[in-house]
Amino acid sequence: MNRKRFAIFAALLLSLLGAGSAFAHHSFSAEFDFDKPVTIHGSVTKWEMINPHSYISIDVKNDDESLTHWSVQMGAPSFLYRNGWRKDSIKPGDDLTISGFRAKDGTNTIFGQQARLPDGRQVLGGPAVTPPSAQNPPTPGKPANQ
Amino acid sequence: MNRPGFLFSAIAAALLLSCPVLRAAEPGDQNQAANFVPPKLSDGTPDLRGIWQARTSAYLNVEGHPALDGGAAAKSIIVDPADGKIPYLPAALAQRDANRKDRKDADPASNCFQAGVPRAVYLPTPFQIVQSVGNLAIVYTDDHAFQLVLPSTLPHDDGIDFFMGDSRGHWEGNTLIVDVTDLGDQTWLDASGNYHSDQLHVVGRYTLTGPNTMNYEATLEDPGVYSRPWTIRFTLYRDKQPGARIIEDECLEGADGRWQHLSPFDPKAVVHHDYPAEMAAAAAKGQIEPKKP
Amino acid sequence: MTRPASIATALAQAALLVLIVSPVRAAFAQGSPQQDSPAAADKNQPAAIPRLADGRPDLQGLWHNEIGYPGFRNTNQLSGGRGNAAQGFGGGSKPAVAVGQFHSPGVPLPFPYLPIAQQVKDYRDVYDPYHDPEAHCHLPGVPRETEQPTALFPVKIIQDAKYITLLYEYVHDVRIIPEDGSPHPKNYWAWNGDSRAHWEGDTLVVDVTNFNGRTWLDMEANFVDENEHVVERYTLTDADTIAYSATVEDTTVFTKPWTMHLTLKRNAAKDEIVPYDCHEGERDSQHYTRSEGNTGNKHE
Numbered sequence: 020m021n022r023k024r025f026a027i028f029a030a031l032l033l034s035l036l037g038a039g040s041a042f043a044h045h046s047f048s049a050e051f052d053f054d055k056p057v058t059i060h061g062s063v064t065k066w067e068m069i070n071p072h073s074y075i076s077i078d079v080k081n082d083d084e085s086l087t088h089w090s091v092q093m094g095a096p097s098f099l100y101r102n103g104w105r106k107d108s109i110k111p112g113d114d115l116t117i118s119g120f121r122a123k124d125g126t127n128t129i130f131g132q133q134a135r136l137p138d139g140r141q142v143l144g145g146p147a148v149t150p151p152s153a154q155n156p157p158t159p160g161k162p163a164n165q
Numbered sequence: 166m167n168r169p170g171f172l173f174s175a176i177a178a179a180l181l182l183s184c185p186v187l188r189a190a191e192p193g194d195q196n197q198a199a200n201f202v203p204p205k206l207s208d209g210t211p212d213l214r215g216i217w218q219a220r221t222s223a224y225l226n227v228e229g230h231p232a233l234d235g236g237a238a239a240k241s242i243i244v245d246p247a248d249g250k251i252p253y254l255p256a257a258l259a260q261r262d263a264n265r266k267d268r269k270d271a272d273p274a275s276n277c278f279q280a281g282v283p284r285a286v287y288l289p290t291p292f293q294i295v296q297s298v299g300n301l302a303i304v305y306t307d308d309h310a311f312q313l314v315l316p317s318t319l320p321h322d323d324g325i326d327f328f329m330g331d332s333r334g335h336w337e338g339n340t341l342i343v344d345v346t347d348l349g350d351q352t353w354l355d356a357s358g359n360y361h362s363d364q365l366h367v368v369g370r371y372t373l374t375g376p377n378t379m380n381y382e383a384t385l386e387d388p389g390v391y392s393r394p395w396t397i398r399f400t401l402y403r404d405k406q407p408g409a410r411i412i413e414d415e416c417l418e419g420a421d422g423r424w425q426h427l428s429p430f431d432p433k434a435v436v437h438h439d440y441p442a443e444m445a446a447a448a449a450k451g452q453i454e455p456k457k458p
Numbered sequence: 459m460t461r462p463a464s465i466a467t468a469l470a471q472a473a474l475l476v477l478i479v480s481p482v483r484a485a486f487a488q489g490s491p492q493q494d495s496p497a498a499a500d501k502n503q504p505a506a507i508p509r510l511a512d513g514r515p516d517l518q519g520l521w522h523n524e525i526g527y528p529g530f531r532n533t534n535q536l537s538g539g540r541g542n543a544a545q546g547f548g549g550g551s552k553p554a555v556a557v558g559q560f561h562s563p564g565v566p567l568p569f570p571y572l573p574i575a576q577q578v579k580d581y582r583d584v585y586d587p588y589h590d591p592e593a594h595c596h597l598p599g600v601p602r603e604t605e606q607p608t609a610l611f612p613v614k615i616i617q618d619a620k621y622i623t624l625l626y627e628y629v630h631d632v633r634i635i636p637e638d639g640s641p642h643p644k645n646y647w648a649w650n651g652d653s654r655a656h657w658e659g660d661t662l663v664v665d666v667t668n669f670n671g672r673t674w675l676d677m678e679a680n681f682v683d684e685n686e687h688v689v690e691r692y693t694l695t696d697a698d699t700i701a702y703s704a705t706v707e708d709t710t711v712f713t714k715p716w717t718m719h720l721t722l723k724r725n726a727a728k729d730e731i732v733p734y735d736c737h738e739g740e741r742d743s744q745h746y747t748r749s750e751g752n753t754g755n756k757h758e
Contacts, residue, residue: 070740100732105325108324293634296618408640410634432647434670444577
């Protein structure tokens, strides 16, 4: 058992080298900035539990009572389902808090890593990622993984 | 075998070979079908393996249709209610008619969406049943859709929709019962706008009636759209050609933005690489340095 | 609706109906027969592998690529998930380990590209990720479908004497592979190619050709073209482990063949495929941001 744990740990350690993007059907690291974590809280206006990525639209109330529209991208329904989401987990009008990473292009788009649902549960919105800056640097001499 | 029964079978066979439209079952066939003892797997469950295909044109309209485009007329595959019509709620009928009017664009299958259940069963392309003790899957050609039929002792997944639904199966005698829920509301029942809501519940029954025929019967209930459950029935035929197989079916986006099926036998299916040309185009866009001569 | 031709036929049908409907409600067997793997009598002996009645290894069940999976298992999940989420899910709020890079450790990177192909790869990686076929819900191809999506989305294997069928959760990809010694077809070009299997001892060997040149190997524009040829090998090393390898050759892309090695592990008995529709909801391509070099499509 110790040997097996070590093998898994070693594999994971190896897997930290390199870009370290979460698996997605398209490249998170190109679209989202892992060094720009952001948390938003607002009111759901739209919820689409669809493949390949689910989407939530949220209106965030600013101090001056104006609303800013945010778009949240999350994982596939099968991922969400395994992590506790159902199609009725949220609906327009619900309060929602989302933590994630902002889009590189500066738009109000985030990859929703975690959500606090209206019923209080904390659930994952997508495969968890560790920002590249928090990872081990590549071993010198070893070819970078692209 | 008595002579009238044999004669019926011979005529039926001739009709079958000459006309793809479903023919009404003959009384002699029913006797044989009812008495058919299917081959079995080692656990005693009937062996449904093989490549199967419907020969009905219900995919155009489950309620039947007149002769069109050189094809024969077809009767409804609905056996209950007796009038062969889907028992829509009044408001739902209006929606069906609206679907029908807009079907060229609105039919989800016309944009390569998975057909759903039961539409996938009577598409004009074959499907394959793969089966071993404790495992059964129905693999369709169109859009490489499949139903993985899990034991009915496992509850359905709830609170999520799948285009091909969520399937649970068990055997009653020699009949496979496949209970399908979670079908969502994004599929139609045919190309004529017949549709359902996300409350659709389909119970399909598969029974071998001969070495190369299988009876398919399905009861559909959907309190959001239909005033009562209704039932379809037709025969599935085994593809006995040696080397018969389910071919891959993917779609590509066309110039008009609609997705079209791409046949793997079509020479246009293959992309022949031309790396120098690709790099030359990139250089012309200033994205890479032009190749030195 | 047909009517019985005679009273006798009606009675026979009624009798049969009674027989069918009344007692026998045989349930499916609970999953594949090898769920209870035989414990090795001696720890130093290799674990016995499950076998079909004809003696061949039984590869059936639900499998995933082990790399990356523990990362998901260690993340904080709630009891609200289904039973299949309970496999290791739960406990701890520490951030999950990164889900691997684009490739498992058993993949020999960098790939041995021909110079022109290396140029193409580098170009597409920066300027053309939009054309990753997976970004459009297309089939991932071989061996990508086994290596990458199965880190998150498992694959179900059903096996009989004639076919081995792989049903992938990811984009409901499916391969029904004949074992009858039949040859590859001519004039057939597919995303998954054409697969023909045979056994070499206890190893299932799958030869794959007839690719259509539209698949990539990952999200970073590692790619193959229409000349790809893959030989896969599936070997049960114990009841819960498949050693998988794929030897890829493509004479117009690589200077030589290369082989990836993966470990597929059996999912927990409660796990099941949760269908992954894709094309029907696909709007990701329009969400690509300018940073991905997508100059041709609208984005939010």
